Amino acid sequence: MSGPSDRRFDLNFGEEAAMPSQDNIWRPSFLSPTGPLTVGDSVMKNDMTAAVVARNLLTPKDNRLLSKRSDELAVKDSLALSVQCAGSVSNMAQRLFARTRQVESLAAEVMSLKQEIRGLKHENKQLHRLAHDYATNMKRKLDQMKETDGQVLLDHQRFVGLFQRHLLPSSSGAVPRNEAPNDQPLMPPPSRVLSSTEAPNDPPPVPSLSGALPTAETSPKQPL
Numbered sequence: 001m002s003g004p005s006d007r008r009f010d011l012n013f014g015e016e017a018a019m020p021s022q023d024n025i026w027r028p029s030f031l032s033p034t035g036p037l038t039v040g041d042s043v044m045k046n047d048m049t050a051a052v053v054a055r056n057l058l059t060p061k062d063n064r065l066l067s068k069r070s071d072e073l074a075v076k077d078s079l080a081l082s083v084q085c086a087g088s089v090s091n092m093a094q095r096l097f098a099r100t101r102q103v104e105s106l107a108a109e110v111m112s113l114k115q116e117i118r119g120l121k122h123e124n125k126q127l128h129r130l131a132h133d134y135a136t137n138m139k140r141k142l143d144q145m146k147e148t149d150g151q152v153l154l155d156h157q158r159f160v161g162l163f164q165r166h167l168l169p170s171s172s173g174a175v176p177r178n179e180a181p182n183d184q185p186l187m188p189p190p191s192r193v194l195s196s197t198e199a200p201n202d203p204p205p206v207p208s209l210s211g212a213l214p215t216a217e218t219s220p221k222q223p224l
Helices: 047-055 060-067 073-167
Strands: none
Touching: none
8 A cells, every 4th residue: 555655636627527425425424422412502612522523524435435544554554644734734833934034024014104195194294384485485476576676766756856856957947067158268368277298487596516515625633
């Protein structure tokens, strides 16, 4: 008889498989010493119920095949199946633990992202408020600048009007700065103007320096 490692379970149902007749349908009966099992019985809480369910999980053909095994082979198969089942259960538990840690990590990441989104929303609100305040202040300043420009323009026009009325002479009685009246000469008489190259007719006498300054010969000797 082949070992448990050589068993292969084929779960694919062929289309050519004939449908069993109503007489060949297997109907397991879970009978316990106290009577048949009901929906109120629990396999996890009652060992007797678990034994009854386990004993009736095999079909009649499987019972005949397994009954032909020797005791030693039955023990070996049971040990092998127990180890394989324990390994499979342990692997499934590790997978579930890994999935649990992954789910916890993802949940922590989601919470962190939620907090970050909450902070970004708060920052967005602050930026929106600052932008609104800035736009309001700029509009107010622009309005003030427009009013100031209008006031400056009015003052300029008023100043130009005052300047034209009071400071500038009228065209009828004004005398230009570079023009003189007809009765006054622009330049002095030529007789009074001397050229830079001409000298006066009678220059003043220049005193002689010979009698003014003593020479070395005529000057008295000073005692040493």
